[in-house]
Amino acid sequence: MQVNETLNEGLKRGYAITVTAAELEAKVNEKLAEAQPDVEMKGFRKGKVPMALLKKQFGQRVTGEAMQESIDGAMSEHFEKSGDRPAMQPEVKMTNEDWKEGDDVEVTMTYEALPEIPELDMGKVKLEKMVVKADDAAVEEALSNLAETAQDFKARKKGSKAKDGDQIVIDFVGKVDGEPFEGGAAEDYPLVLGSNSFIPGFEEQLVGVKDGEEKQVTVSFPDDYQAEHLKGKEATFDCTIKEVKEPVAAEINDELAKKFGSDDLAALKSQISERLEAEYAGASRAVMKRALLDALDEMVDFDLPPSLVEAEAGQIAHQLWHEENPEVQGHDHPEIETTDEHNKLANRRVRLGLLLAEIGQKAEIEVTDAEMTQAIMNQARQYPGQERQFFEFVQQNQQMQQQMRAPIFEDKVIDHIVEKADVTEKEITKEELQKAVEELENE
Incomplete structure (x- = not known):
């Protein structure tokens, strides 16, 4: 087997690899000899099939395997000896495409080698590490944000109109074609306006209601609604508003801490x-x-x-x-x-x-x-x-x-x-x- 350098420019490398016909034939015979003991063929006992018959039956396939193994072996040996590490998969081409049995196998291999990386004196690297302490003001700000997320609601002045973000306590009965439907009614339900927890369009119609007011809301169920019998249907909800509450941040105390697991x-x-x-x-x-x-x-x-x-x-x-x-x-x-x-x-x-x-x-x-x-x-x-x-x-x-x-x-x-x-x-x-x-x- 011969490996000759054809290109050496910068990191680009090129080599011509030749596997002689004799080397290839020897490898084919070796592979057939290894397989012979396990081969069964009509008219012969297991392991007794003549080599000539094995070569006729399996020679083409084994030759292909031997050719690939020879080329792979030559590449591995080259990289081990040269110390080159290819940046990407080497490009390998067979140059004598009209190859026939008895010919040498001629292949070109080209690749870009990874460069030699210079040694780095890491002690010469100078860095600045920024350090920030969590002061009382930052902790208090974070606490206030937590209190807002854990907001409570307190009753608005009687007769006040509900605003977006308020919580209203309602009784409601939903109907389709004038008939109540399963799961469409509740009592004392706390609904935060703007939370989008109800059907689209429902909450918006309740902005401005007062406690004690009764209001009918008309909406259409989405086409992709989970309940098959309600998909795309128009529904009315008879709502009784029992209380209107405004959001207030939770008090910063031990009770708030316990809500967050402390x-x-x-x-x-x-x-x-x-x-x-x-x-x-x-x-x-x-x-x-x-x-x-x-x-x-x-x-x-x-x-x-x-x-x-x-x-x-x-x-x-x-x-x-x-x-x-x-x-x-x-x-x-x-x-x-x-x-x-x-x-x-x-x-x-x-x-x-x-x-x-x-x-x-x-x-x-x-x-x-x-x-x-x-x-x-x-x-x-x-x-x-x-x-x-x-x-x-x-x-x-x-x-x-x-x-x-x-x-x-x-x-x-x-x-x-x-x-x-x-x-x-x-x-x-x-x-x-x-x-x-x-x-x-x-x-």
Whole structure:
């Protein structure tokens, strides 16, 4: 077997591989000899079929397998000896397409090699870590927001008109074609106007009612209503308004704390403080991560495989086009051309991706099964009632697994670099952190 270099320009590589006819025939005979003991054929005992008959019966198929194995073996041996790592799947073509038995097999292999990544002195990376403490004002603001979500209702002055957001207590009887229908009646029902908890159009007709008033509401059931016999039907509801209440924020006390699962107000404040500082830490990390990537982009430079940059630029252009044209859901659209800006961003992403992958490999960083399971479970929660199906889908889809594994791996590599970097802490206000995050999002 011969492997001769035909191209070596930058990261582009080309090789001509020749598998001689004698080597191929020897491999075919070897494979047939291995299979012979298990072959049964009419007129012969098991394992006693003559080699010539085996070759006539199975030779063509076995030759194809032997040819593929020989080429694969030559490629593996080449990559092991050269140390090259192809950026993408090598392109392999058979050059003597008129090949017949007894001819040498001639193949060309071309690929782009991954570049040699320079060693990074992580101690020279200087970073600033923003630290925000949850002060009393922030905790009190969060408490007030919680109190609003846990709002109560108190009776309005007698004769007051119900407003959107008010709660009215009503008795009602629903009728279709003048006849009451099952499930269409209730007494002392507390309905918050604007909550959209009733049939479309129902709540709007009750804005402006007063306590003691009787009002008939006319609505039509939606065509997709769950009850088959009511789909699309017009219905009337005879309503008696018994009370009109206005929303009031819940009092900030131990009772409010218990509504949110805390023992008392002090415990709730402590939990809020911890949650706020966790949120601040997450935002601070996002800002520091961007600063780290910017620093790495400045510190490291090396040749990039053109195919990777081209593929990344195409993906960026495609994603941005869909963001600008959200009405187009599928991919039935004009060809999207990449711009210099797309290529510039693609160069950065590919360079940083290769660098982080190299650092992670050298540091033996891996994504554990437990981390993957947790990530899948977190994403599965976005599909209520279909969690199991989503879990099984991911388990059977290698590409999906890779998409979920990549950001976990990247974050672990980022943490590894930060541990070795020169990091200084700077205590700032919540507003300063918010401004830094907004600047990050606007870039």
